[in-house]
Amino acid sequence: xxxxxxxxxxxxxxxxxxxxxxxxxxxxxxxxxxxxxxxxxxxxxxxxxxxxxxxxxxxxxxxxxxxxxxxxxxxxxxxxxxxxxxxxxxxxxxxxxxxxxxxxxxxxxxxxxxxxxxxxxxxxxxxxxxxxxxxxxxxxxxxxxxxxxxxxxxxxxxxxxxxxxxxxxxxxxxxxxxxxxxxxxxxxxxxxxxxxxxxxxxxxxxxxxxxxxxxxxxxxxxxxxxxxxxxxxxxxxxxxxxxxxxxxxxxxxxxxxxxxxxxxxxxxxxxxxxxxxxxxxxxxxxxxxxxxxxxxxxxxxxxxxxxxxxxxxxxxxxxxxxxxxxxxxxxxxxxxxxxxxxxxxxxxxxxxxxxxxxxxxxxxxxxxxxxxxxxxxxxxxxxxxxxxxxxxxxxxxxxxxxxxxxxxx
Numbered sequence: 001x002x003x004x005x006x007x008x009x010x011x012x013x014x015x016x017x018x019x020x021x022x023x024x025x026x027x028x029x030x031x032x033x034x035x036x037x038x039x040x041x042x043x044x045x046x047x048x049x050x051x052x053x054x055x056x057x058x059x060x061x062x063x064x065x066x067x068x069x070x071x072x073x074x075x076x077x078x079x080x081x082x083x084x085x086x087x088x089x090x091x092x093x094x095x096x097x098x099x100x101x102x103x104x105x106x107x108x109x110x111x112x113x114x115x116x117x118x119x120x121x122x123x124x125x126x127x128x129x130x131x132x133x134x135x136x137x138x139x140x141x142x143x144x145x146x147x148x149x150x151x152x153x154x155x156x157x158x159x160x161x162x163x164x165x166x167x168x169x170x171x172x173x174x175x176x177x178x179x180x181x182x183x184x185x186x187x188x189x190x191x192x193x194x195x196x197x198x199x200x201x202x203x204x205x206x207x208x209x210x211x212x213x214x215x216x217x218x219x220x221x222x223x224x225x226x227x228x229x230x231x232x233x234x235x236x237x238x239x240x241x242x243x244x245x246x247x248x249x250x251x252x253x254x255x256x257x258x259x260x261x262x263x264x265x266x267x268x269x270x271x272x273x274x275x276x277x278x279x280x281x282x283x284x285x286x287x288x289x290x291x292x293x294x295x296x297x298x299x300x301x302x303x304x305x306x307x308x309x310x311x312x313x314x315x316x317x318x319x320x321x322x323x324x325x326x327x328x329x330x331x332x333x334x335x336x337x338x339x340x341x342x343x344x345x346x347x348x349x350x351x352x353x354x355x356x357x358x359x360x361x362x363x364x365x366x367x368x369x370x371x372x373x374x375x376x377x378x379x380x381x382x383x384x385x386x387x388x389x390x391x392x393x394x395x396x397x398x399x400x401x402x403x404x405x406x407x408x409x
Contacts (some may be wrong), residue, residue, distance in 0.1 A: 013333065020308065021337060026383060028338050029345030034289040034368050035378050036349030042283030044360065044368030059100075059230070060133050061239055062263040063222040063246070066300040072253040081217040081250050081259050086212075090125075091224060092247060098226055098238055099190040101129030104219040106209045110180035112202065121162060123179060123202045124211035134192065135225050136203075141173045141188030148205040155196060155208075156184035160191045161200035179204075235266035287378070295382065299389035306330065306393035313397050323398035327391065334390030335383060342386075350375065 065081040079215045083104070084086060091102050106125035111118055130136070131143045139160065148155050156177060163172050174184045189331070192198035210216055226238055239262055306313075313326055314321035353368050360368070 003015075014337070021251060024334075025341035025343050028341035028386060029212055030086055030377055031293065031295075032345030032375075033349045035147065035287050036346065037352060038290060039283055039374065040349070040353040040368040040370045041360075041365055042279065042286070044356075044365035046279055047366045047368075058265050060223055060237070060265045061242065062265075063242065064223070064261040064263070065221070066258050066261050067158055068252055069254055069258040072256070072257040073251045074144050075251055080253065082366050083222055085217040085219070087219070087246075087249075088251070088361070090245075091222070091242075095238075095241070096231075098241075100225040100227060101132055102222065102224050103127040103130040103133060105130070105221045106206055107220055107384040108180075108209070112162070112166065113178040114175065117166045117168075117327050119162075121200055122401045123126075123204060125206040127206060128174045129225070130203070130223070132223055134198075136190045139189045140171075140384075141186070143190070144203060144205050149207045152208045152211045153180065153183045153205055154309070155187045155205065157188040157190055157202050157203040158186055160189060161196060161199040162202060163189055165200075176344045188234060197267055198324060203333075205263045232270050233264050234237055239264045239267075265387050266367055296384040303389075303393045306390070306397050309371060310397055310400065314400065317398075324399040327394045330394035330397075331387055331390055335387050336382045340385035342382055346379050380404050
């Protein structure tokens with residue numbers, strides 16, 4: 001029930017005890033502020049972690065050729081394994097229902113020129129499916145298609161920052177660039193969430209690269225994707241099948257760990273998710289510790305506040321105030337101060353997190369944030385415990401006889 005007299009009394013008490021009120025409120029606000037900042041920074045760390053691991057398609061398996069470490073079927077150890085175009089076709093033929101996209105990668109680095117501008121970029125020779133594996137976003141023009149492969153076309157898809165370096169404000173579509181003394185027509189511009197390094201790549205048809213390199217059919221690596229519905233277990237089964245097939249085809253000992261290397265992003269993703277869960281638990285533990293520290297601080301302040309007001313409470317009881325009314329007055333004052341201070345700490349914490357934005361990217365903290373629901377829940381918890389912290393000493397003080405309270409020093 002609303003009591004104007006009680007609220008007036010509370011405000012008078014607050015105005016007469018500014019230091020005490022400030023200490024109580026500061027403890028609450030600081031507890032909420034630290035909780036929000038720590039929790040937000042933890043989420044920012046998770047953002048960077050997930051962006052690092054989830055930039056490319058997670059349903060992909062990478063195959064890298066290596067050197068054998070064991071002799072097998074008459075072949076000596078230390079034999080170099082190579083991939084070629086036939087391997088691409090074999091994957092499509094033998095795993096038709098298990099594969100979504102197959103693409104080779106032939107990576108080179110070369111000086112690229114346009115008019116008076118030049119710079120060295122990484123050139124990756126790929127197939128059309130590479131766009132979906134790398135999650136490449138086309139800004140202008142188009143990506144490499146099957147016709148480019150069939151015709152060995154000298155077409156190039158360049159990154160957003162390549163455009164910025166070489167073309168400045170000029171539209172690059174249809175223009176010609178010189179890559180390692182070979183001229184390519186720019187057919188597309190892309191951007192990539194992987195950041196600056198990815199956006200300084202140049203993609204060309206892999207058949208064109210092979211033609212330029214004396215017409216060979218060699219491939220640096222192969223990337224395949226599979227339906228996401230396969231899940232972790234299906235991904236491991238596909239990896240095992242590919243490993244068995246290629247070791248048999250390339251005459252590699254089944255026990256040889258070095259002939260061909262496999263990187264299964266689904267397996268990496270699962271480990272990453274497990275790490276993210278551990279990271280969230282650590283963040284939650286730190287946040288809980290901060291709240292507990294805030295609760296302890298409030299409790300200590302409230303014990304001090306009630307102790308300081310013992311004589312005042314004795315006078316109230318001597319004038320006829322009931323123990324219940326004394327407790328209600330202290331609780332109402334405690335909850336009011338805690339609520340206002342907690343709300344201010346919440347707003348300040350959220351404001352600081354939003355102000356940070358990308359400023360801590362160098363420290364692997366990107367876009368730190370906290371859910372409003374989590375922040376409000378933490379504030380409510382602190383308010384509740386602030387009320388409990390005020391109730392316990394208030395109840396004890398309310399039981400003191402007026403004559404004893406008046407003698408308190």
